[in-house]
Each structure stands twice: as C-alpha cells, then as structure tokens.
Amino acid sequence: MNLAYIPSPSHGVLYLGPIPLRGYAFCIIIGVFVAVWLGNKRWIARGGQSGTVADIAVWAVPFGLVGGRLYHVITDYELYFSEGRDWVDAFKVWEGGLGIWGAIALGALGAWIGARRRGVPMPAYADAVAPGIAFAQAIGRWGNWFNQELYGRETHLPWALHITSSEGGRVPGYYHPTFLYESLWCVGVGLLVIWADRRFQLGHGRAFALYVAAYCVGRGWIEYMRVDDAHHILGLRLNDWTALIVFLLAVAYMVLSAKKRPGREAVVEPGASGGSAEDASDAPAADASDQSSAGASDAPAKGASDSPAAGEQARAEGEERTGDSQESPQDETESARKS
Numbered sequence: 001m002n003l004a005y006i007p008s009p010s011h012g013v014l015y016l017g018p019i020p021l022r023g024y025a026f027c028i029i030i031g032v033f034v035a036v037w038l039g040n041k042r043w044i045a046r047g048g049q050s051g052t053v054a055d056i057a058v059w060a061v062p063f064g065l066v067g068g069r070l071y072h073v074i075t076d077y078e079l080y081f082s083e084g085r086d087w088v089d090a091f092k093v094w095e096g097g098l099g100i101w102g103a104i105a106l107g108a109l110g111a112w113i114g115a116r117r118r119g120v121p122m123p124a125y126a127d128a129v130a131p132g133i134a135f136a137q138a139i140g141r142w143g144n145w146f147n148q149e150l151y152g153r154e155t156h157l158p159w160a161l162h163i164t165s166s167e168g169g170r171v172p173g174y175y176h177p178t179f180l181y182e183s184l185w186c187v188g189v190g191l192l193v194i195w196a197d198r199r200f201q202l203g204h205g206r207a208f209a210l211y212v213a214a215y216c217v218g219r220g221w222i223e224y225m226r227v228d229d230a231h232h233i234l235g236l237r238l239n240d241w242t243a244l245i246v247f248l249l250a251v252a253y254m255v256l257s258a259k260k261r262p263g264r265e266a267v268v269e270p271g272a273s274g275g276s277a278e279d280a281s282d283a284p285a286a287d288a289s290d291q292s293s294a295g296a297s298d299a300p301a302k303g304a305s306d307s308p309a310a311g312e313q314a315r316a317e318g319e320e321r322t323g324d325s326q327e328s329p330q331d332e333t334e335s336a337r338k339s
Contacts, residue, residue, distance in 0.1 A: 067106020
C-alpha cells in the first residue's frame with residue numbers, strides 16, 4: 001500500500017436537489033471560460049474588438065463538442081454498438097469521452113464560420129486563442145479524474161493515482177496519473193506559445209501551429225503510458241499515429257507559412273480601434289499631400305508679391321486709393337459752402 005498517493009473522488013456527481021452537477025462537465029465549462037477570457041485579452045492586444053472572441057466561440061464550442069464526441073465514438077465504437085451495449089450511451093457526453101483531435105478539427109470549422117460572419121481572418125483568430133485552448137485542455141483533463149478514467153500503468157510512485165472504482169472493467173489499484181501529466185504538459189504548452197508569440201511575433205496561424213505541434217509531442221509519450229483499450233496499428237495506439245501525423249502537418253505549416261507570409265498581420269479586425277495602425281501609416285503621406293497642395297495654392301500669390309513689376313503696381317494702386325479716400329480741409333470747406 002502506498003503511503004502517499006493522489007486520491008480519487010468517491011463519485012463524480014453532486015446533486016443539487018434533482019439537478020446533477022457533474023465534475024466532468026464543470027471542468028469543460030471552466031476551461032471554455034478561461035480560453036475565451038484569455039483569447040479576448042490577446043485579441044484586443046492585437047488590435048481587435050472586445051467581444052469578437054466570444055462571438056466566434058459561440059460557433060466554435062458547439063462544433064468542437066460534437067467533433068470531440070464523434071471522434072471518440074467512431075474510434076471506440078465497440079463501447080456503444082457491440083453486443084450488449086446501448087447505443088444511446090453514445091450521446092451521454094457527461095460520462096466522459098471527448099477526442100481532442102475531433103474537437104480541434106470540427107471546432108476549427110465552427111470558428112471559421114464565425115470568423116467569416118465577423119469579417120476577421122481565421123489565422124489571426126487562431127493565434128489569439130491558441131494558448132487559451134491549451135489551458136482549457138489542462139483544466140478539462142481534471143474531468144477524467146472525477147470519472148476515474150484514462151490512467152496509466154501501475155506504479156508505486158508517491159504521486160500514484162488511487163483508483164477505487166471497479167466499474168467498466170477497472171481494477172482498483174495505484175496507477176500513473178496520466179490525466180495529471182497531460183494537464184501539466186498543456187500548461188507548459190500554453191506558456192510556450194505565449195513566450196514564443198512575444199519573442200518572435202508569430203502571425204498568420206503560426207502560434208496555433210506551434211500549440212498543435214507542442215501538444216502532439218506530449219500526447220505521444222503520455223498516450224504510450226495509458227492502459228485503457230485502444231486500437232493499435234503496427235504496435236502503436238491509434239492516437240499515437242494521429243499525434244505523429246498532426247505534428248508533421250503542424251511543423252510543415254509553420255515552415256511554409258513563414259516563407260510565404262513572414263511577419264504578423266498589421267490589422268486583425270477592420271474597423272477596430274487597433275486597426276488604426278494601417279491608417280496611421282497612411283497619415284504622413286496625406287499630410288504631405290495637403291502641404292504640397294497648400295504650397296501650390298500659395299505659390300502664385302507669393303510669386304506675384306516677389307515680382308518687382310507687380311510690387312510697383314500694387315504701390316501705385318495703394319496710393320491712388322489713399323488719395324481718393326482722403327480729402328483736404330479746403331475741399332471740405334468748399335463743399336460745405338456750396339451746400
């Protein structure tokens with residue numbers, strides 16, 4: 001028996017009267033709020049409007065939940081459609097079972113729809129929300145702790161996870177807390193993306209690609225430690241192959257994107273206050289054109305005053321006007337006598 005270990009909750013559901021409060025669902029909801037909050041801050045810092053991230057998330061989150069559930073059900077179909085199983089359980093998301101690969105893929109589709117409706121570039125939006133997604137995953141993984149699922153091989157390390165449930169073929173004992181490993185890894189990925197984005201000014205989707213690549217590296221070794229049933233191809237779990245393929249695609253995108261579109265987007269949301277950067281860059285040219293036009297309008301007058309002939313004519317006209325406007329005292333007396 002281990003003297004030090006991570007205890008598992010006796011149950012993952014609390015009841016508020018007839019309303020069930022599930023730990024797994026709470027972790028997902030908190031993760032979404034963190035992702036939207038941080039994404040909004042990063043979007044505003046990039047020059048976007050407050051609220052845009054949340055508006056697009058209204059599309060991305062439902063799509064992501066459906067995609068995550070679809071990936072899980074398809075890759076673990078025997079849990080729901082084999083003999084003795086109830087296919088209705090495939091809709092019970094609160095009992096666990098969301099595949100991050102499907103969640104990111106279909107969630108990206110939802111985000112693309114929302115981004116088009118808002119008129120913002122999808123790569124810039126993805127860069128803004130990338131670290132928040134990593135932190136959301138870190139929080140969401142604690143839902144597996146509430147459900148006593150997705151643990152690793154047996155271990156007697158001080159941080160071993162104590163599994164007490166025997167449902168679903170579980171064997172009570174002490175195991176590697178792979179949920180904790182992945183949670184900590186995701187925190188590290190989020191911090192890495194924030195640092196790299198500030199250091200290298202990542203743009204055009206490269207911050208998001210870095211998040212994907214870094215997550216895949218961690219998911220590869222964590223997946224290798226898990227002991228839950230999974231499909232194997234050439235001795236590797238299906239999720240290991242998925243992580244490898246997605247990692248290569250993410251790295252390829254980063255390399256090609258950096259060559260084709262270096263730098264970062266100057267404007268991420270037309271009409272936002274931060275979008276004045278483009279207007280500001282045009283301001284000197286506008287001022288110069290105004291000055292040149294003003295100079296052109298003043299040029300004839302200035303030239304006329306500088307010409308000797310024009311100056312002599314102006315003085316003559318001035319003397320004539322002065323002579324007309326000023327009358328001598330004798331003229332005034334004579335005029336009064338006549339009247």
